[in-house]
Each structure stands twice: as C-alpha cells, then as structure tokens.
Amino acid sequence: MSDIIIGILATLGTLFVLLAAVGVIRMPDTYLRISVTTKAATLGIGLILAAAAIYFNEISITSRVLAIILFILLTAPVGAHLIGRASYFIGVKLWSKSLIDDLEGKYKKSTHELKSEGTEED
C-alpha cells in the first residue's frame, strides 16, 4: 500500500519538476520563467520528499523532510522575488505580448527606491 502511495507521490513530484523544466525552456520571458518554475519545482520537490518520508517511515526522517520542505517554502519565493526584482533593474524586458507594466518608471535609478505612486522624477 505504502509503495503505491510512494509511487504516486514520487511520480507526481517528478512530473511537476519536469513541468518546471519544460516551463523554463518554453516560457518567453524571464519573469514568466521565474513565475512558472518557482512553484512547480517547489511542489514537485515537496511531493518527492513526502514520498521519501513515507518510505523511511521514521520520525526523525519525517521531521527532517518537513524541515526541508519548510525551508524551500520559506526561501523559494524570497529568491524569486529577489531575482525578479534584479531582472527588472538590469533591464530585462517583458514579453512582447505582456499587457501592463505598472512598475515602469517607479524605481528611482540611483537608489533603487521604489515608489507607490507617480513616475520617475529625476
């Protein structure tokens, strides 16, 4: 029984990871790639780890697995935020079919201060 659960979890996880990989290849701009992949991978890895936890069925291992998942959940979005933001600074362009860019002109160039209103003054 547990073998089946493990198999399913692992398969799902693997597929999500694969999905993230394909997404990274296919997505047309950097922001989209970040967007797609952060979570697909997070979910995928979470599932695979869950499979491992079930497989070993030991409390210390389970808690370690939980710790890993917790860590990924904590760090992945922060990383995505950082690199997404940095991409914007270095002028990575949005996909040509993008609809809106509310962020345009909101960063003060010299200090990277981000305003909530208006456009760049200087």
Add this chain to the structure above:
Amino acid sequence: MIQHIVLYPIIVHLLLAILLLFSWNSIKIQKIISAAGSVLSLLVAIWLFSTVWNEGTLTIQAGNWEAPFGITFVADAFAATMVLLTAISGIAVSYFSIGTILKARLKFGYLPILHFLLLGLNGAFLTGDIFNLYVWFEIIIISSFVLITLGGEKKQLEGAVKYFTLNIFASVIFLTAVAVLYGLTGSLNMADLSLKVAAIENRGLVEVTAILFLIGFGIKAAIFPLYFWLPASYHTPPPAVSAVFGGLLTKVGVYALIRVFTLIFVGDAFLETIILTLAGLTLFVGAIGALVQNNISKIFSYLIISHIGFMILGLGLYTEAAIAGAIFYIIHDIVVKTNLFMVSGLIYRLKGTMSMKNLGGIYAKHPLLSLLMLVPLFSVVGIPPLSGFWPKLSLITESFKIENYWLIGAIIFATFITLFVIARIWAEVFWKEGKKLPTIQNFRYFHLLKLEKKIQILGPIAFLAFISLYIGFGAENIQQLAERVGTELMNNQLYIESVLGNIKEQP
C-alpha cells in the same frame, strides 16, 4: 613518554600563533610573545635534536592509532636537523622582523602568520604521512601568500600573482600524485608506502607517480625548469620575509624531494638521470641569472635557485656521501640564505636602495658592519673554509665517481659565478664611492635608528653569521651529522622499522 617531544616543535608554534592571534590588538605583546616564543622553540628544537642524536629516530602516533592507520610523526636525524635549522633561522627572522617590519604590517597579523609559517615547516619536516605532508605544505604556502602580499604594494601583488599561481599549481600536482599513490597502494603512511610501492609490479606507473612528485616538489624547490615563480617574487616583500622565504621555503621542497626519493621511490635509474640533469641545469641557469641582475635582492634570488642545484645534485647522485653532501649544503644554505636577505635588508636600511648602480660606500663608512656582512657573502660563495665549501667536496667527488664531468663543470661554474657575483657586489656596494642618500618619505635610515632597533637588526645577522662560521670551522661536526643523515636516508629500513616496527613484531 619521551616521544612526545617529536610534536613539541609543532605544538610550540601552534600555541604561539594562537596566542599571537589573541593579542591581535597589541603589537607590543605580540613582539614579546614572538621573541620569547622563538627562544622557546629553539630550545625545544635543540632538545629534540639532541634526543634524536643520542637515542635515534623517534616516532609518535598522533591520536595513538598505530601506524599506518593514524598520522605518524617521525623525527629522524634529517627531520630533527631541519627542525633545528628552522628554529635557528626562525629566531633570527623573528627578531629581525621585530626590528624592521613596518608597524602597519605588524598590526595586520605579520607575527602570527610568521609563526604559522614556522609551524608549517616543522610539521612538514616531522610528518611521516604523505597526505599530512600535503596539508603542511598548504599551511606553508598560504602563510607565505599572506606574508608576500602583506602591505599590498604594486610590486608585491604582481609578484604574488605568479608566486601564488605556480605554487598552487604545484600543490595540485602534488595532490594528483597523492591520489595516484593512494590509488595504487591504499596507503598514506610513508613508511608503509615504501613497502607497498616496492611491491607494485607496474613499475611504469610508479615512475609516473614519482615524476609527478618530482614536479610538484620541484616547483616548490625551484629547480629548473620549474622555478619561474621565485625570481618573480622573492625580491618583492620586505627583507625579513624574503629572508625566511630564501632560507627555508625552497628547502622544504628539497626536503620533500629527498624524503620521497629516498624512502618511497628508490633505485630508478631513469629518474636519477633526470634529477642529475635538472640539478646541473639548475646550477647553470640560476648562476647566469644571478650574473645579469642589478638588484642585490634579485641576485640573491637567483643564487637560491642555482644553489638548489647542489642539493638536488646530491639526491641525484644517490650515494650516502652525496646525500650527506646535499644535507650539509642544506644546513649551510638555510643559515646563509636567510642571512643574505637580512643583509640586503640592512643594506636597504643603510642606503635606501637595493640597486647596485646606486649603492656604494658602505665599506668606507661602516667597516665593522661590512665585515659582518662579509661573512654571509663569502659563505655563500663557499670560500674555504667557510660553510658553503665543505659539501662541494662530497658532491664533486661523487660526481667524479660516476665520471660525470658535466656535473663537476656545473658545480665549478656555479661556484665561480657566485664568486664573481659576490665579488662584484663587494666592489659595487661596499667599495664604490657612495652616492647621496635618496630622500624617502618616512623612511628612517640606519644611522637614525635607536640603538634598540639597531640591535634588532644586527643581532640576527651576527647570530647567523656566527652559526655559519661555526658550520665552516666546525665542519667536522656538521659533516658527521650529514653523514649520519645520509646513512639513515640510504638505509630506509631504519625509518620503516621505527615507524612500523611494532606491527611487524606482532603476527
């Protein structure tokens, strides 16, 4: 346990380095610790040496794991001698540093690093484990990197880049060689390796491994054609640093070569030919390099290279007498080369330059100082009966025994060029009329120094000059030591038994 003392030279410097780090904020305390510690380390080294001399090879198994499972430390006559020399050279450099190194450098860890360096040297000499030797080498090179760059002047950095790159490269080769050796034998203990390597059937592979060691250590020993880093960098740091480098650093490469090629890779005719060829070329190329330089510190750098040839030659000849010659040469060279660079420092203090073109007039103005400096200068030539002379007797004789006149020629050539170069230094730097002292901002010329500083500068030079005079005039004692080392090295079962002996007895 009397064997404990094998580790004392290591422990002393380790403790010193740690204490010095704790006193990071007070140069004054650092100076006291370093000065006192150097004396202590000399006493320990003498103790170790006399114990080994009287009782034979001592070994200790770190961690109490019997060989070959733990890391063994071995103090045979060779190692004990090297440790003693390190202590002698170390104490001189330590005092000289206290007297000459800029406050700014002292504030940034000069003294702790110096003791780390000495620690590394002692470790390298005492260890009986090939990988542990690698680790000690790393201690040595990282310390030397820090010392050579400390202050971060342009020429220092330019020199350091080359020094760094090629030494790291040597480490990589060394590590590669260790990998292969482990792959072949599954062992790291050098005594154990000696037995296991001898049992390997594929001699070709053994030879390749040996060549890797030859190159790895050869770079560190600065033999031809692997020495490029040395002339590029040795003249760039302050003289105190050059002194410890010039005296000890290349010698640890030589030590490793001798150790490995007398203990692990023995009796390979092809390698001996190569080593001999390299020795001859090193003598030659180093000499012509020294011939054409104008900066005294650079001249001394090339002399280091050239004279490494003598030591390698002794190894290549591979007889007891030749190895004894190499050992004698090492003993002489460590003391004298250390002193030479301190002399260059003194000259710089006196005249504010190291360029022969602009130097002069020291003899007229400072006759007694000149006389003092004359001792290392003439010793390095080997003007008999000064220290450099004696080992050449064995080296020439042994070269003759294999009827290799090229080698004799190389020895004579190198000696002659050294003589010529030193004579020219004497003529240009000491005899020639002095020029006006250049004004260097915030630089205090020797005659303006306080007596205390003067003593800190002259004391070490005089101390080493005295030692080299002793080596020259008391050559009999040194020769007996060298012969004993030679005998021990050529009969490596002594070493092996003292490391693995217990195991063999137990079935």
Add this chain to the structure above:
Amino acid sequence: MEFLLAILIGLLYASGLYMMLRRSLVKLIIGLILLGNGANLLIFLLGRITKGKPPIIPEESKFFLDAYADPVPQALILTAIVISFGLQSFAIVLIKRAYKVVKTDDLDQMNSTDEFS
C-alpha cells in the same frame, strides 16, 4: 562509469589548465578552481568508487554489515576541499586587490617584477 569519470577528470584538468593559460586574472583563478576540483575527483575515483554505500555504520550496529565505500579518500578530499576554499578566497581577494592597484586584469601587463632593473 569509472571510464566516463576519468574522462571528465581529464576534462577538468584540461579546462583548468586552459584557463590558467589565458591572460585574464579572473580566468586564472577559475582555472585553479577547476584544477582543484579535478584533483579532488581524481582522489575520489582512484580511491575506488562504490555506489550507494556511504561509510556510515548503521544505527543498530557497531560494525559495517556489508560492503561500504572507502572513507579515507573522502576524508582526504574533505580536507583538500576546505583547504582549496581557503586558498580560493584568498585568490579571489588577491585579484580584486591586484586589479585595484595594478589597474589591469591583463596578466601580460603584470611583469614588472621580472624586468631587469
């Protein structure tokens, strides 16, 4: 697998060397790092590799119950890795400082210490 690993190690050595032969300081350091990795993997490979049997004694036992990987090369590599880390950090800072003082990344312009003076 050993075969491929051996080739890969050769590649690491070759690339490391190639990078060292460039004129850029940065490349030089990268080259040294690659070489260091090559040497570590070489120790690993030549210490003989074993799959899926880490040298950790099982919880319930005092000895190994079956075959296990040779821990010695691993310990050696660990030491070597850490040491190279020390050297690398120093190297990286050295290039930074050298660039600041010498004002070039071009190694060919750093040969004043070899000139006759």
Add this chain to the structure above:
Amino acid sequence: MKTIILRTASNYLLPLLLLFSIFILLRGHYLPGGGFVGGLIASIAFVLHAFANGLENTKNLIKMHPGFLMPVGLLVAFLAGVSPALISNLPFMTGIWFPEPLAVIGMVGSALFFDIGVYLVVIGVSLTIIFTITESA
C-alpha cells in the same frame, strides 16, 4: 538590499539556520555533518542577514569581531588535542572520552570539542572573509 521581504525572511531564517548548524555539528560523529559544514551553515545565516540588513546591523548583532572566533576555535581545538597528553600522557589528538554517553549529544569526548573548535573557526573565517570583502566593495 533594501527589500522588506528579504529582510523579514532573513530575520526568521537566522535563528533557524543557527539552530540547524548546531544540529549538524553535533551529529557529525554519527551522520553526515560535523563542525565544518555546521560552521558554514552558521556563517551563511549571518551572511544572509548581512545581505538583507546591511553589514553594520549584522555586526552589531554579533557584538564582536567575527575574527575573534578564529583564535578561540583554534584554542578549543588545541586544548582538545593536547588534553590527552596532559591528562593521560597519551599522544596528541588521542581521543579521550567520558565513559557514559550524554543524552542528545551522545558520547562526549575530546573529538567533540575538537569539532566545536572547527565549527568556531569556520564561522570566524567565513564571516571575516565575507564581511571584509563586503566592506571594501
């Protein structure tokens, strides 16, 4: 970097990572880990904090120069190393152990203290290096 998100996250990650680093340190004798990796994780925690909050804040947090940890760590390791020689006249680095295992930690012996020394040194080293570079950047 002035980002609320990173700053907040790092404030929470810091204790977590430190805890984790000690965990890794203590279990090293039994499972993968040990002083070295433990030390690295601890320093990474501080580095992360420095990235998010600025170096000055992190330095204030630590309250002393990280470089001070180096001699401390070395001394701990040194004492662990010489203790066998001093206590039982055994060679340097011989493992000596308390006879009974301690709860949580397991067997306590000179090796553990040695590993703690390693841990401290690694923290001191990594932080010194990274902080210095950041400062002079």
Add this chain to the structure above:
Amino acid sequence: MRSRFLSNILLTFIWVALTGSFDLLNFVFGFVLSFLILWVITLGKGESKYFKILPKMIAFFFFFLYELFKANLQVAYDVITPKFYMKPGIIKVPLDAKTDLEITLLANLISLTPGTLSLDVSNDKKVLYVHGMYVSNKEKFIQGIKQGFEKRLLEILR
C-alpha cells in the same frame, strides 16, 4: 519578552523535530540551545497570538495547498500545450497588510502560487508589485489576491 519566549518555544520544537528524539532531555536541551541562539542574535519581532490562530492556520494551509495545485495545473496546461494562452503583466496591488511580517508572508504566498510572482514592495509599504500570468482583467486580479490570500492571512496574523 513574551515574543522572545514564543520564538524560543518554536525553535525548541524545531530542534526536537530535527533531531527526532522526543525525550524530555532533548526538549530541555533544545530549549537551552534556542535560548542561547536568541540571546546571541536578539530576534526582532515575534507575534503574540500564536496559539489562538492554530486552527485558522491549518485551514489556511489547506487553502494554500488547493491554490497551489489549482494554479499549477493551469500553468501546466499552458506549458504543455503548444500555444500560449497567457496574458502576462506587472500589476500594482495596494496593500492592507501593514507589518513587515504580514507583507512578507503575503508576498511569499503569492509567489508560491503559480502564475503570480511578487516582484517588490514599495518603500512606503503601500503597494505590492505583482507579476501575473493572467492579467487580462486587472481589477479581478487584484481582488483575487486581496480577497483570497490577503484577507485570510491577515485574519490569522491579526
């Protein structure tokens, strides 16, 4: 003081979970250890209603999982099929969340769900710039975030 204590307890639990040994001694050890760490680093703010909101947290967790799966599948479809159906853009989302913790958690949750990515928070903490994959209706997008994640999150945190 209390927040410090809570953090301490939290860390103790994490420790126990990490080590996987649930005996008393380990608790004590974990507590002392956490205390020491906190003492060393002096953590900024903690939150007070830690235990009251536990049930809400669990509910939120499942909501989050649901969102995660749903959005993942949506994106998966877009990735796998040859044609892109998406209409991406960067949207300014005004924030009700005030404290750093609130904002951070919200932003992270947004990022964790596919199709959305928190790019940055304005310096005055009034707005969050979010990159979305499906922003054909800007208002709907903003409301989706505000009514979904933000509302639930603030309920827990406040």
Add this chain to the structure above:
Amino acid sequence: MLTAILTGFIFSLLLVVAGKYIKGKAAILSALVPLGLFIYFLQFTRQISSGEIITKTYEWVPSLGVNLGFTLDGISLIFTLMITGIGFLVFAYTATYLKGHEYLDRFYGYLGIFMAAMLGVVLSDNIISLFIFWELTSISSFFLIGFNNKEKASRKSAVLALSITGIGGLLLLAGALILGNITGTYSISEMLLSKDLIAESSHYIIIVILIFGAAFTKSAQFPFHFWLPGAMKAPTPVSTYLHSATMVKAGVYLLMRFTPSLGNTELWNTTLITVGAITMVYAAIHTLFRTDLKGILAYSTIAALGILVFLIGLGTREAFVAACVFILVHALYKATLFLVTGIIDHETGTRDVTRLSGLRKVLLPVAIAGFLAAISNAGIPPSFGFIGKDLIYEATLHFGNTGVLLTALAIITNILLLYAGFLAGIKPFTGKLPQSFEKAHMPGFLMWIPPLILAILGITIGVFPSIVQDSLIQPAVTAMGQNGSEIQIKLWHGFNLILGLSAITIGVGLLIYFLFKPSLKLEKGIAKFDKIAPKSIVESIGYGFGQGSKKVTGLIQNGYLRYYVSVIILFLVLLTGYTLLQNTKYVIDYDSFSELTVYEVLTLLVMAVGILYTVFTRSRLAAVAAMGVVGLAISLIFVYYSAPDLAMTQFSIDTLTVILFVLVLYRLPKYLKLSDRKARIKDGILSVVFGSLITVLALEVLGEPQGSQITDFYAENAYVLAKGKNVVNVILVDFRGIDTFMEIAVLTIAAIGVFSLLKLRLTKKNRK
C-alpha cells in the same frame, strides 16, 4: 707550525679590534710578526738541509679526510723564508709608504691574512687544506688589489684578478678531489706513493689539466697572464709582495710540489715547456712597449714566471736546480725593483719611465739598490742573477734535440729582461735631473733600507752561493724528486759556451737598453693589438657571455605567467608522457567498472558541458554561475557514490565561492579578448594533451589492484574505539585529526590574509 700560520690570521683579527693603534707610529711594530716568523722558519734550515722533513698533523674535518697536515721540506722552506723574509721588509716599508693612511690598519690586516694564507699553501700536506689556503691568498689579494677602491680601475682589476685566480682555484679543487679519489688520500706525501696508480689512471689527463689550470692562472701564464698587469693598481708594497715575490709563485710552487707525483710525462713536460716558453717570450717582448715602471715590472714578472714554468717543464735535475735558484734570484731583484719604483713614485709622483732621470742626485741609496738589482736582473756577475742565468742555459742546452731552440728562447727572454731591469733600476737614476724632481728627497729609512738589503743580498749570494746551496737549493731539488749527487752552485764555471751565451745576452741587452727608447707612442702603437690580446678576448668572451646570459635569463624569465605555466606543463607532459608510452598496457578493465546508468551519464554530461561553458563563455558572471552548476554536478556524483559528507561540503563551499566571486566581480573589468586565435589553439592542444594524460593515468591506476588495509581498520574501529559511526567524520576529528586541525589553521591564515589584503593600505603615513 699551526700557530705559525695562524699568527697572521690572529694578527689581522687583532687589527679589527685594535686597528686604531697601528695607524700611528706603532705601525712598524707589525713588521715584527713576519720577522718573528722568518726567524722561526730559519731555525729549521739545519734540519731540512740534513734531509729531514718536518711534518705536523692537526685533525680538522677527518670525516671528509681534510686535516691540517703540514710538511716542511726543501720546497716549503724556500717559500716560507721568502714569504716571511720579504714580508718583513714589505711590512716595514709599508709603515712609511702608507704613513698616516686612513686605512693602514686594514692594509696590514689584509697583508697579515695573505702572509698566513701563503704560508698555509706552501706548508700544507693535505691537498684540500692547500686549496683552502690557496683560495685565501686569492681573496686577500682581491682586497689588496682593490685597496684604492674608490677608483673604478682598481675595483675592476680586483674583480678580474679574483675571477681568474678563483676559477683556477676551483680547478685545483676538482683536481685535488679526483686525485684524492684515485689515491684514497688527500695527503700529498702519501699520494707520492701512488704515483704509478695516478699515471696509469684514465683520469691522469684530466687531473693534469686541472692542476695546470690552477697553476697557470695563479702564476699568470699565457693566456691567463693578463690579470697581473691590472693587479698593479694595488699599492706598490702589494705588487712587491704578492705579484712578484710570493702569490704568483704559488702556481710555480704547485707545479714543483706535484712534479714528483704527476710529472715526468710527455703531457706534463711538453705542456709546461710550451706554455712557459710562450709566456716568457710574449711577456718579455711586452716590456719593450711599456712606459709605466710598474707595467714594465709586471711584464718582466710574467716573463720570469714563464721561465720558472718552463724550467719545471724541462724536468731535468739541472732545470730544477735552475728553477730553485731563479725563484730566489727573481724574488730578490724583483722585490727590490718594485720597492725602488715605489719610492720613486712616492717622491716624484710619477712612474713614467720616459720622464724619470737623474734621480741619483736626490735618492742615492735608492739608486744603489736599483743598480744592484738591475745587475742581478741582468745576470751580470758577480750577482746571484748571473748564476741563475747560467743555470738556465745549462738546463736548456742539455735538453735533448730541442735544446738549441729552447736556449735561443731563453736568451731572447733574458735579453729583454735585462733591458726591463735596467729601465726600472737604472734609467730613472741616470742622466740629468729635471727641475721638477729637484724637490724630491730621501724617504724615511724604513723605505729605502728594505730594497737596499734585498739588493745587497742579491749580490752577496752571488758571491757566496754556498749560503743557499746546501741549506735551500739542495733540499728543494730533492723534494722535487731529484735526489742525485750533490749540487754545486758556483759563480764561476770557467770559459765555456754558457759563459759565451751569457756575454751575448748581456751585450745585446745593453745594446737594446741604450738604443731603444721606450715611448708613449710605442705603447699606443701596440695598444692596437690589444684587441687580439688574451685579455680582450677573455673580456669579450666574458662580455658576450654576460650578454648571452642576459638574453637567456630574459627569455626564460620573461614575465609572462602563462608562458611559465606552459613550460612547466610541457615538462610534465613530456616526462610523464614518455614514461606512460613506454609502459602503458592500453588495457582497460571495463569489467571492474560499475554499470552506466542514464542519470549518471546525464549528470556527467551536464557537468562536462558546464565545464566547457565555464571555459568558453564571454561573461564572467555566467562563468561563475556555470561553476555553480559544475559544483552541483560534482555534489551529485558524490551522492551517487556514497560520499554524503563530501557532497555537503562541496556544495556549501561552492556556494560560498560563488558568493565571494560575485562580491568581488563587479569591481573588475569585463573579460577582454586578449589572446589571439593561434595562442588559443596552441594552449588548447597543450591542455587537451595534459587532460588526456591524466585520464590515461587514472585508467591505468584503476587497472591495478588496490586493497586498503587502512580502510578495514577504520571500519572496524571507528565505533568501537573512536565512538563514532560516521567513519569519515571519525577520520577527520580523530584518526587524522591533525589534518583537520591544520586545515582550519589554513582557513584562519587565509582569512587573515584576506583581511589584511583588503584593509591594509601602505600609505605614506604608515610607511614608517
């Protein structure tokens, strides 16, 4: 005897301390040292003449076979007396000559060392100690020649002289060691016993060449003679002492000393005759073209040395007698002439022979000394020189078929020597006294007494040759291995061919003296030939060698790091490649390898491409990121192959390294394309070869059996003894704890290095 030799050294050492006191009037006291030694050695005369040989051995470095073994025999005795006797006079002379000189103490110091060293040379029985003293004479002469070291010419001459004699010394060393090796002893007297062994040895030629090299350089034989005229830059007492009477004769001494053991062979005799003959004639002719008194004397000294070598080369008993006599003759008259020249120089300020005349009016006693010396030099009876000349002709005439030719050469030489002697000893005193010299006056007696004593001795011995016959000449000739019948040295041999030749010599010589006038023009004229003179040749060889060395050194140490790396790698590749090619089995044991799996292959593929990308990308940042990929791949490999600790460490360190890189990078310039295509291809090939070599090596090693007993031990004891289950960690903190300890020390040092490298700026302020 050791004390006797050491006296000079001790004296010199004392001068370092008490130098001040000697500068004043006490200077003359220093002459007591050689005087005392002279008396000391004189008292051995009786023992020596009765055929005794006095030996004394002191142990020094017995392990190397080097002892301070001293032998006083006939040869040594002549030399010791010359050294101490003339030494005494020179010491005394110097007291006035350099009166009040700032560095008089140093001068005496050098002289003292020289004298002691010279005594050591002629007394040593141990060939190594002989060499040691030999070198000391070169060194002390270096200091003496360079005494006026503010002059560039002085310094140059000193270095040149040291170089030539120094290299000669080294040849001597080599020769000595080979001799010692063949005979099994360094004792010269013991070597005599192995004479046949040496002669039959295949190394005989090389030994002789080496010994000749030493002797010829020291004794200024053609073509190594040129350092000697330059050495005349030294103060005149030095020229007197070293370059006429003693040091230059060390080479002659060496030849005499080794005649019994090495001599009497074709090689030995022919070479010596040829070299000696060329030297004497060549140098004698040179005297015609000199105007500087010291220059004239220098060349006549070279000629005299040539005669001595020539005589030793003849190898007959008569020749040896002639040589022994001529050594004394020459020492006496040449020393006198030099001292006289010194006085002239001292009083008139010139040594230009064309300007000097009539000085007898102001320097009469000096003129007498000069005259007597010139007589002896010319071989005019009843001087000792006459006997010397006669003996030479006797020796040449009786020398086989070539006797006539050799005699002719000897006559030519002697004629020119007469001319030179007259020029130096007589010409300055005869004729009209120019006004400019009228103010010249007699120097202190310490200056004129010594030459007068020597000159009178030259005549006295001529009249009473028996003074030296039994006491000195006989034992010396015996010591050279010719112990035949008793020697009879007489002034008057009756009217015979030799007397006729003597008369011709004197006659022609006088003719030349009166007809031929030395002039600057002539000197300049011959200077044209300097280009092909040995000195120029050697100097240009030296110069060329220097330039070549500079080129080679510049080529080797060219400043390009990448070139250094290439050379080292090339060297490595050649050596290991050669060895591998010789020994490779080319058999790879695939069976022992683990299976290939998809995930591993893919991991390796990613890694390989990652490496290549690191190498070839144009963006530094991308390279750093790619290194991150490579690091990850390596970590995965460590995972696959059971190394969890490694994987962890590798990964964390890679991350840290990336961070460091990133922190540093943005201060650095972007990659520039610096090397051209050709260089890249060349480097590429070298790299690929190197990489392949490592691969082949790895595969070869994998084909060898390896069983690690160490591993088994660790595995068994890790838990039981070291209480740990993670064996890797147990090794790190216990089995190989010292490695780890030093590894953290490395880290600490690196951190300090980083800290100081970035924080310490040497500014003008802190550069104190």
Add this chain to the structure above:
Amino acid sequence: MTLHDYLYYILLPILSFSIVLLFIRFLMGPSIADRVITLDLLITTGIGVIAIYSITSNQPTFLDIAMILALIAFLGTVAFSYYLEKRNKNE
C-alpha cells in the same frame, strides 16, 4: 517492476532529463537572471534526485544532503541578485 526499479529506472532518468532541460536554458540564457534562476532550479531538482536516490539506495543519510542543498541554494540567488543590483546602481 518493484518500486525501487520504478524509481531508479524511470523517475530518476526523468529527473535527470529535467536537469538537462534546465541546463539547456542555462546555456541559452539570455540574461544572467535566467541563468541564476535555472541554477536555483537545478539545485532544487538536485534535491529531488537525491531524495529519490536515497529511497532507491535505502540510505536516509542522503536526505541530509538534500537538507543542506535546500538551505544553501537560496544564498546563491541572493548573492547574484545583490550583485546585479549593485552593479546596476554603480553604472
């Protein structure tokens, strides 16, 4: 087919294949940000690989490595972002 075989022969290769795909994007770039993202994702995928591998080799120890990867991977991204931001500011 056992679970082990399934994981070992099917899932592990798929994960490795994902790694290759990601790596292709790494090589393609085009911006440095893309490379940083893919690096981060490669590491995350690596965690997956390790987790599966720990099951197939029945070695929970390997999960510890996954733990370290999870902890540290993030820092690389932070550093790169820091760099990009700082470089941008300076230009």
